[in-house]
Amino acid sequence: MAEQQSQNTSLQKLHVVEKRIVRVLEVAGGMMDELANSSGPRVDVLNSHCREFMKSIKEIQVTLREEIKSACEYRPFEKCDYSSRISNEICCKKLEYVIEQLDNMKQSSDQYHNAG
Numbered sequence: 001m002a003e004q005q006s007q008n009t010s011l012q013k014l015h016v017v018e019k020r021i022v023r024v025l026e027v028a029g030g031m032m033d034e035l036a037n038s039s040g041p042r043v044d045v046l047n048s049h050c051r052e053f054m055k056s057i058k059e060i061q062v063t064l065r066e067e068i069k070s071a072c073e074y075r076p077f078e079k080c081d082y083s084s085r086i087s088n089e090i091c092c093k094k095l096e097y098v099i100e101q102l103d104n105m106k107q108s109s110d111q112y113h114n115a116g
Contacts, residue, residue: 010067017063024056 031049034041 010070013063013067017060017067020056020060020063024053024060027053027056 027049031046031053034045034049
C-alpha cells in the first residue's frame, strides 16, 4: 500500500511540474511579446517575467531531481524477466538469420556443383 501511495504522490508532483512547465512557456512567450513591443520593451515587465522564469525553472529542476532520485531507489521491475526474454528473442532471430544465410550458401554451392 505504501508503494501505491508513493507512486500517487510522485505522479502528483510530476503533474505539478507539468503545469509549471506550461507556465514557464507562457512566461517565455510574454517575454517575447514584450521584446517585440513596437514601443520598446518595458524593463520592469521584462525583469518580472525573467525572475518568474528563473524561479520556476529552478523549482522544476529541484522537483525533477528529487523524483529521479526516488525513482532510482524504487525498483518495481527488478524481478521482471522482460530483459532476458527480449535478449533470448533477439538471439533466436539472429540464429534464424544465420540458418537462412547458411541455407542460401548451401543452395548456391549445390547449384554450382550441379552446373559443373
